[in-house]
Amino acid sequence: MSSAAEQESVTGKPAAAEGRPAAVNGLRRAAPPPRVPAWPGTPVPLGARFRTGPDGVAGTNFALWAGGAEAVELCLFDAHGVESRVPLTELTHEIWHGFVPGVRPGQRYGYRVRGRWDPWTGARWNPAKLLLDPYARAVDGDFALPPEVYGHVRDWPERHVADTVRDDRDSAPYVPKGVVVHDDDDWSDDHRPKTPWADSVIYELHVKGFTRRHPGVPERLRGTYAGLAHPAAIEHLVTLGVTAVELLPVHQFAHESHLLDRGLRNYWGYNSIGYFAPHAAYAATGTTGGQVGEFKRMVRALHAAGIEVILDVVYNHTAEAGELGPTLSLKGIDNRGYYRLQPDARRYADYTGCGNTLHVVQPHVLRLITDSLRYWVTEMGVDGFRFDLAAALARSMHDVDMLSPFLAVIAQDPVLRRVKLIAEPWDIGSGGYQVGAFPPLWTEWNDRYRDTVRDFWRHALPDVREMGYRLSGSSDLYAWGGRRPYASVNFVTAHDGFTLRDLVSYERKHNEANGEGNRDGTDDNRAWNCGAEGETDDERIRALRRRQVRNLLTTLLLSTGVPMLVAGDEMGRTQGGNNNAYCQDNEVGWVDWSLLQDPGWRGVAELTARLIALRHRHPVLRRRAFFSGRAHSADGLRDLAWFTPRGTEMTEGDWFAPCATLGMYLSGRDIPGRDERGEAVVDDGFLAVLHAGERPVPFVLPAAPWARRYEVVVDTGREEQGEAPGEYHPAGAPVTVPPRTVLLLRALG
Numbered sequence: 001m002s003s004a005a006e007q008e009s010v011t012g013k014p015a016a017a018e019g020r021p022a023a024v025n026g027l028r029r030a031a032p033p034p035r036v037p038a039w040p041g042t043p044v045p046l047g048a049r050f051r052t053g054p055d056g057v058a059g060t061n062f063a064l065w066a067g068g069a070e071a072v073e074l075c076l077f078d079a080h081g082v083e084s085r086v087p088l089t090e091l092t093h094e095i096w097h098g099f100v101p102g103v104r105p106g107q108r109y110g111y112r113v114r115g116r117w118d119p120w121t122g123a124r125w126n127p128a129k130l131l132l133d134p135y136a137r138a139v140d141g142d143f144a145l146p147p148e149v150y151g152h153v154r155d156w157p158e159r160h161v162a163d164t165v166r167d168d169r170d171s172a173p174y175v176p177k178g179v180v181v182h183d184d185d186d187w188s189d190d191h192r193p194k195t196p197w198a199d200s201v202i203y204e205l206h207v208k209g210f211t212r213r214h215p216g217v218p219e220r221l222r223g224t225y226a227g228l229a230h231p232a233a234i235e236h237l238v239t240l241g242v243t244a245v246e247l248l249p250v251h252q253f254a255h256e257s258h259l260l261d262r263g264l265r266n267y268w269g270y271n272s273i274g275y276f277a278p279h280a281a282y283a284a285t286g287t288t289g290g291q292v293g294e295f296k297r298m299v300r301a302l303h304a305a306g307i308e309v310i311l312d313v314v315y316n317h318t319a320e321a322g323e324l325g326p327t328l329s330l331k332g333i334d335n336r337g338y339y340r341l342q343p344d345a346r347r348y349a350d351y352t353g354c355g356n357t358l359h360v361v362q363p364h365v366l367r368l369i370t371d372s373l374r375y376w377v378t379e380m381g382v383d384g385f386r387f388d389l390a391a392a393l394a395r396s397m398h399d400v401d402m403l404s405p406f407l408a409v410i411a412q413d414p415v416l417r418r419v420k421l422i423a424e425p426w427d428i429g430s431g432g433y434q435v436g437a438f439p440p441l442w443t444e445w446n447d448r449y450r451d452t453v454r455d456f457w458r459h460a461l462p463d464v465r466e467m468g469y470r471l472s473g474s475s476d477l478y479a480w481g482g483r484r485p486y487a488s489v490n491f492v493t494a495h496d497g498f499t500l501r502d503l504v505s506y507e508r509k510h511n512e513a514n515g516e517g518n519r520d521g522t523d524d525n526r527a528w529n530c531g532a533e534g535e536t537d538d539e540r541i542r543a544l545r546r547r548q549v550r551n552l553l554t555t556l557l558l559s560t561g562v563p564m565l566v567a568g569d570e571m572g573r574t575q576g577g578n579n580n581a582y583c584q585d586n587e588v589g590w591v592d593w594s595l596l597q598d599p600g601w602r603g604v605a606e607l608t609a610r611l612i613a614l615r616h617r618h619p620v621l622r623r624r625a626f627f628s629g630r631a632h633s634a635d636g637l638r639d640l641a642w643f644t645p646r647g648t649e650m651t652e653g654d655w656f657a658p659c660a661t662l663g664m665y666l667s668g669r670d671i672p673g674r675d676e677r678g679e680a681v682v683d684d685g686f687l688a689v690l691h692a693g694e695r696p697v698p699f700v701l702p703a704a705p706w707a708r709r710y711e712v713v714v715d716t717g718r719e720e721q722g723e724a725p726g727e728y729h730p731a732g733a734p735v736t737v738p739p740r741t742v743l744l745l746r747a748l749g
Contacts, residue, residue, distance in 0.1 A: 033083040036076065038062075038098030040090045046371065047135025047276070048109065048180045053099050060103040060180050062088065064111055064133065065095050065364050067337045068123070071114040072096040075130060076107060077177055085112070094364075106288050108140055108177035109133070113333050119152070119164045119323065122336040122345035126151040130172040132274060132329040134368055136252075137183070139277045140287045141176030143254035143319070143328065149174050151327035163323040164346070175328060176252075176280075181289045183379065185296060190381060193306050195243045197420070197443065197486040197562060198624045201612055202310065203242035204495060205567035206268070207250060207282045209590040224284040225294045229301035237307055240570065240605070241612035244308035244420075246386055248495055250295070251311075252277040254319035254328065259583050262515040267585040268495060270388060271354070273319040273328055275372040278380075292380075299381040308383035310420055311376060315369045316392035316427065321355030322348045338365055351392045351429035360393050360406045369393075369406070374415050384420025386445075391434045392427040400431055402439055411441055422489055436477030443562060446474055446488040451526055453492050453555055454503065457548060457740070458528035459692045464659035471664055471688075472640060473560035475626045485626055488561035492552050493569055498579045500569035503527045504548040506534060510577030513584065521580030534577060543720055546572070546600050547740055550607055550716040551690075554742040557611040558688050560623055567591055570608040572601035600720065607719055614713070620668040620683040632670040635705040639670040643687075647700025647732070660693035661737070665706055665747070685747035686713075691737045699743075703732035707747035717741035 039053065041061045050060045062074050074086040088096040103109075110132060115125030129151055132139065147154045148169040156162035208223040216232030227233060228245075237245065252274030255266045269279060283291035299309050320331045323346060330338040340349035340357045348356045359365050376382045387393060394404045401407075410416050425434040425444045438444055449470045455461045469476050473485030493500050498509075507529045509521045530544045549572065556563045567573070568591040575581045581589045595601045615621045627640035642650040643663030668683030675681055687710060689699050701710050712725040717738030729735050729745070737743050 033075070033085045036084050036086045036100065038074070038086045038088060038100050041097045041099030043090075043092040043095040043097045045135075046095070046367075047133060047137065048178065050103075050105050050180055050182055053101065057101045058104065059099055059101040060107065061097065061099045062086075062109070062133075063095050063097040064088070064113075064135075064333070066111075066113050067094040067334045067364065069096070069113045069115045069125065069334065073112045073114075073127070074098065074100070075110045075112055075172070076100075076103065077109065077172075081173070083172060103180060105180050105182040107180040108288070109180065110172070110175070110177050111333070115334075117166045119346050120344075122341050124151050124327065124331055124335040126166055126168075126327060126332055128168045128170050129327045129332050130170070130175050130177075131327070131332045132176065133178040134274070134329055134333070135276055135371070136178030136274055137181040137276050138179035138287070138289045138292055139176045139252045139274050139280050140179050142281070143176060143273070143326075144174045145255075145257040145260055145326055146174050149326045149328065151332060152324075154324075171327070178274075178277075179287075179289050181292050185379065187381060190300050190303055192303055192381075192383060193243065193308050194383075195306075195308055196624075198484070198622045199616070200244055200308075200420075200486070200562050201242045201557075201615065202244045202246050202489065202562060202564040203237065203240070203567060204246045204248070204312075204564055205591075206248045206495070206589070207279075208585070209267075210567050212590040213587070214591070214593050221284050224282050225278070225291070225298040226284040229298040234301060234305045234307070237302075238305050240609050241616060242307065242565070244310050244383070245302065246310040246312060246422075246564070248312050249314055249388075250279050250282065251275050251313065252279050253314075254326075256319075256321070257326070264515065264583040265585045266583060267589050268582045270314050270582070271319040272314045275313075275315070275368065276375055296381060303381070308420070309381070310384040310386055310422070311382050312386045312388060313373075314388045315360075315372075316358060316387075316389040317352040317354040317356050318358065322350065325355055337362060351395065351427045351432065352389055353428045357392055361396055361404070366405055366409060370409055370413065370416065374413070377415055377419055382419075384422065386422040386424065388424055389427040390423035390425055390438070391432045392429070394434070394438075395427075395429070400427075400434055400437075402437060407439060411439065417441060436474075440482045440487075443487050443489050445494070445564075446470075446477070446490055446561070448477070449474065449488060449490045449559070449561070450492055450494075453552065454526035456690070457551055457555070457692050458526065459660055459694075460526070462658060463656050464662055465655045467659075467662060468642060468655065468664075471555070471559050472627055473623070479626050485560045485623055486562050489564050490556060490559050490561040491564040491566075492556055493566050494564070495566065496580070496582075497522065498525060498527060498577070499566065499573050499575055500549050500552060501545065501572045501574045502577055502579070503552070504545040505529055505574070506577040508533065508577070509579040510534070511580050513578060513588065514580060514582075521578075525579060535574075542600075544740070546604060546720060547716055549604055550719055551692075551740060551742050553604070553608050554611060554714060554716055554744070555690065557608070557615055558621060558686075558742075558744065560621075560627075563615075565608070568595075570605045571595040572598070572604060603719060607714075607716075611714070618668070618683050618686070619671055619681050620666050620686065623671065625672040628670075637667055637669060637705040639667045641665040641667075641702075641706070643702055645697055645699045647702055647734075661689070661691045661697050661699065663699065663702075664688045664690070665702060687745045687747060689737055689741075689743040689745070691739070691741050691743070694739050696739055697737050698734040699737050700734045701729055701731050701745070707731045707749070709748045710745035711748060712743065713746050714742065714744035717743075
């Protein structure tokens with residue numbers, strides 16, 4: 001490596017601080033760690049794998065891709081934190097590898113990687129920084145972010161070039177270590193539910209937040225994988241009737257420095273740093289490998305209850321942020337190889353808003369992601385993935401490309417093409433909004449559904465066409481290339497934004513507790529507070545808010561597509577108007593189970609369970625093909641029809657006008673496809689009347705051929721009084737629909 005003076009003379013830029021003083025914070029550096037010899041080992045598989053080596057000797061094979069590196073040292077740490085270094089001298093296809101006899105599961109380790117320090121060309125190697133193995137199966141310890149963990153001198157007086165001056169202080173005391181784990185496991189006793197997409201009901205939850213306040217989960221297990229696996233937690237999911245949990249990120253993640261400086265933490269976890277390791281802080285069994293087995297037991301318990309496990313994964317960026325971020329793993333292994341850089345190479349291309357973007361078109365980066373995905377499916381038992389900012393993964397060189405290497409590899413992979421794949425179909429870059437554009441293998445979060453349903457129930461739609469599309473499966477977005485209605489993951493709320501209760505209680509965000517001057521979080525909430533901002537003692541407003549929540553949930557669960565609920569929405573969870581609670585690892589972000597003691601909110605939860613059960617019983621509510629809108633029989637009955645309050649079918653002019661009341665008829669006679677025995681699928685017909693107006697409206701029930709009479713199944717306007725539905729009305733007669741109500745009626749012959 002050249003000296004600082006030589007670098008400065010070559011580049012003409014501020015040089016690496018090669019000659020920094022040996023004293024750090026008043027302490028002398030310790031003597032160099034002892035070196036341990038390694039056997040050659042093998043370049044595959046990547047990561048640390050315990051196995052039996054030559055002559056039957058047990059040990060661990062270590063393999064690390066570090067394309068442009070000059071040397072790699074494996075660093076082993078004992079129980080007291082004493083470091084020993086193992087030079088990896090074998091290099092095969094840019095993979096440094098070696099087998100270390102005697103290293104067993106539980107061993108903590110990291111890497112130091114040597115190479116050029118020249119940030120002006122994207123080279124940021126710094127052997128003073130201990131690096132986490134990208135393939136580490138478990139991580140011990142948490143990330144603190146003192147100056148020592150930065151590859152550059154964070155407090156360099158010339159701030160505009162601070163990232164170009166190398167910091168030679170050792171980061172090992174301040175960063176977590178990878179842990180060697182035992183990979184053997186037998187999944188023969190596990191039975192994956194394999195719920196078809198059309199039959200799925202997704203429940204988005206946070207592993208910690210779901211059970212942290214659950215009274216039925218033992219205190220020591222609350223907020224952990226074991227807590228989610230506890231019968232008390234699973235009982236709620238089973239009672240509700242959901243078929244899958246979508247877990248907010250459980251890959252090992254780090255907290256951002258700006259949060260730590262404010263005494264906050266990253267709660268949601270969208271700041272990954274270990275794509276193979278379950279986040280250690282969610283483990284009740286410790287962090288030296290026990291988290292792996294605990295996660296697997298959680299998956300088994302959920303599977304036994306018929307519930308699939310979907311992971312929200314963040315492969316678009318890492319916790320290392322931009323050029324001013326810490327050096328934790330990939331940045332110090334091969335910065336230019338792992339990240340997209342701008343043309344000047346010193347700075348990062350940022351399509352994610354998080355400082356960096358993984359360079360997925362690079363074969364080794366694509367391998368890292370697909371190896372991780374396969375690992376979670378085959379060795380950890382999960383059933384699918386929701387990809388955060390998936391458009392960033394689909395970019396080729398710059399533009400989003402639906403023939404990109406990432407999408408092509410997923411499509412042909414024999415493991416990954418069989419699991420559930422959900423795209424968040426956008427990123428923040430140019431051309432990043434891609435709703436409806438992903439290929440047929442994928443489903444997508446449909447934010448147009450979210451916005452339309454919110455606007456309808458606050459009576460703010462300029463016309464009703466958009467509502468018709470969203471209720472019936474969004475054929476305008478997905479009826480191409482063999483895609484089906486279940487390509488649309490319908491949602492009204494998600495982790496990001498207001499909870500359902502807050503959506504009807506606040507019109508403005510209230511994010512002051514985040515410490516960012518209420519500047520964070522979206523201002524486009526499409527919310528209506530029902531007459532008062534925030535909590536109120538006015539029982540009239542409180543009752544209206546519960547009715548609006550029932551309307552939104554009923555609309556969601558009657559819509560064609562895959563419904564997604566957010567944990568706690570069914571019981572009135574509130575974040576106090578915070579629509580960006582990513583850093584609220586406290587009562588703001590946790591589910592409040594005491595809400596079920598409130599009769600009003602308990603009633604909402606019971607209605608949600610009834611609606612999900614209704615959906616499971618009736619295939620007309622979970623169609624596998626789009627509606628045709630055409631008559632399939634001589635009597636003129638169609639699979640889908642739309643009605644005005646007059647009982648007449650909607651005309652083209654009706655679709656282009658503002659509308660507070662919409663009738664949707666679903667015929668169970670003409671459901672395409674056959675059941676598992678090859679029989680035709682026949683179901684009841686249903687009429688759903690959605691009325692967002694503030695006054696009652698008479699609605700004439702469509703007569704023959706639609707029905708002879710109707711049975712009321714759901715009436716959200718009467719749920720507050722605990723009145724059970726069940727009355728009957730003759731076809732052709734008007735029924736009075738209360739203000740802001742969903743009326744669901746079964747069509748009878």
